[in-house]
Amino acid sequence: MSNFTLSTATISDTPELGHLMALAYQNDPIQRTLMPFAVRGPYWGAWLAHDFSRAGEMYYKITDVLTSQIVAFAKVRYPAPVDSKGDFAQAPPEGTDVQTLMHWFEQMDACHKKHASYEEDYYLNVLCVHPSYQRQGLGKMLLSRFLADADKEHKRAYLQATALGRPLYVKCGWVDVEDMVTQTPEGPVVWKCMMREPGAGGE
Template structure:
């Protein structure tokens, strides 16, 4: 049985493991290699936001039938405008492809800024599901949480969707609003207006 729980500081290494399981095969390793130093960078970046950003909400999905697995999916929702939040990530680690990271994440930040301006919105900054749990409802639980909060607060929700993730987000009312001149390869910028 899958259950939704808040992420704790003890979960940070498992979150990093999950990120590489979910996104490593999709080409991100060219930008963010899987090295001990970069794993520590991820742990530190997520730890900082978890502990010091009151508008960053980290949730995990656990499988009660397999308690030895610390988590099978996680999401980070952020309730701030891009302008209020500042930089999404700390400085890139020396072992990362800095130019590639600047290009990709710069395009994504530009899209969000153009689409939503300085308005508050629930930004699905990250959603990862372990490959063996895809299609079993973990991602839906994490998306539903943010959509419910956005509706309650009457603000839009936003996500930079991968090809695999687009159908899930569309089911929750996210629409493709990508601006072609700032398009990042393989990513769709999606907005969901609040529902009453």
């Protein structure tokens, strides 16, 4: 991994992280129905910037040493008291399917509340890798950094996995706890709510 460096992202990175998030999830069956591709990067960048200062939030990034481009990142939350900062309230861009967006957010919040605690558990909120850099072990590199802290503190880690991301999470020790179903114009999309016990090794 000498061609890559792993470090903590800064708030000035959030526009680039938002663009990366749009690229990484451009064909995701939920996100491709939400809003036009051209506006996804700025919207997700603003969301990432909003959450950056929340209690417990940490963003890890992987940078290509040769190009200085951020090619992967993870948005994670360490156990911390729930702060009083309001939810992200920026108006969705023109062309957004607001009903699907709100339904998706509500499903994620409800499942997290059912299975995990912000005060007690670690939470993997976003993990994405640039399409040109996938299958190079970058996702595992980010997870290893995050899970080292969770295991050190003997804490559980919760996430909601896409079908594409689930195999990596299983290898890292997560197990399914419930299906999360989001209704989209293209039909229902199933994500897996998953929990990892401290020190779990996976398959």
